[in-house]
Amino acid sequence: MAEVRKRRGRIQIRLDADERAALLMIVEQLAPSLGQVRRTVPVAYDDPELQAEYDRWVRPDIEQSRQADLDVMRDCIGSGEDVTVLTEEQALAWARGLNLLRITAGGLMGVEEDGWEQHADAAVRNSPDFRVLLALGLIQEELVSVLEG
Amino acid sequence: MAPATARPPAPAETPIESPAGSERPVRDPGWDVLVWNDPITLMSYVVLVFRRLFGYDFETATRLMLQVHHEGKAVVATQPREQAEVTVSRLHGFGLQATMGRE
Numbered sequence: 001m002a003e004v005r006k007r008r009g010r011i012q013i014r015l016d017a018d019e020r021a022a023l024l025m026i027v028e029q030l031a032p033s034l035g036q037v038r039r040t041v042p043v044a045y046d047d048p049e050l051q052a053e054y055d056r057w058v059r060p061d062i063e064q065s066r067q068a069d070l071d072v073m074r075d076c077i078g079s080g081e082d083v084t085v086l087t088e089e090q091a092l093a094w095a096r097g098l099n100l101l102r103i104t105a106g107g108l109m110g111v112e113e114d115g116w117e118q119h120a121d122a123a124v125r126n127s128p129d130f131r132v133l134l135a136l137g138l139i140q141e142e143l144v145s146v147l148e149g
Numbered sequence: 150m151a152p153a154t155a156r157p158p159a160p161a162e163t164p165i166e167s168p169a170g171s172e173r174p175v176r177d178p179g180w181d182v183l184v185w186n187d188p189i190t191l192m193s194y195v196v197l198v199f200r201r202l203f204g205y206d207f208e209t210a211t212r213l214m215l216q217v218h219h220e221g222k223a224v225v226a227t228q229p230r231e232q233a234e235v236t237v238s239r240l241h242g243f244g245l246q247a248t249m250g251r252e
Contacts, residue, residue, distance in 0.1 A: 039187055039189070039246060040244070042238070042241035043248060044234065044237045044238070044241070044247070044248055044249055045248065045249065045250075046248070046250060054234070058234065058238045061238070062238060062241050062242055065242050066242070066244075092201075095194060095197070096242065096243055096244060099190060099191075099194055099243070099244040100244045102189050102190070103187065103189050103190065103244055105189075106188065106189035107189075111188050111189060112188065113188055114150065114151075114186070114188045114218070115188075116188055117151065133189070137151065137191060140191060140194060141191060141193060144191065144193045144194050144197050145193070147197060148193075148196075148197055148200075
């Protein structure tokens, strides 16, 4: 099972071949939906004119940085190694990328309320999308733990 | 927000200046930076972001995260407009739901 830990001050992420293949598939399936799910759209202002300026001048940088985060994940997954050492910045990129993927997956599932994990019925719990959300969350939780440790 | 496990404090990197938590900045306040609840983002991740961006200690970051979770939103900083916009853009970069408005 995927594992993140810090050894001798170095952050390591362990993913076997099946996990890397699954994660890469998740990234590639969800990446085209970035920016289409409401919560992934960066909205800063109520005022339409100010928001238009934000969209023009700031949003491209945000979208570029998000793609860069996913590229960090792709590079790591594509390394072919079970264990990859991450720098602090790479680990943060993973945490951001996983969050973005989870928000996208949750949006596509129609998650709108807190407690969705507890309230999901059996059919939802057994769905691939639900499992993807949980699996990405477990990796992200481990990354956060290591980054805070 | 999705539940998370409490973590011990750790030093922050490149914190944004003039954050507002229990204390508001006194220099040219004007725009509130608000973070809004969303049901997907992990609580522990929100705490990490607040600590990294604002340099908050673990308790302050956790208090703000819980305010977002329970009340739907929290003011995490009050800053001049340009600075607030940078803060919001960095929060957006971390995937949080953040907006800004006049105090």
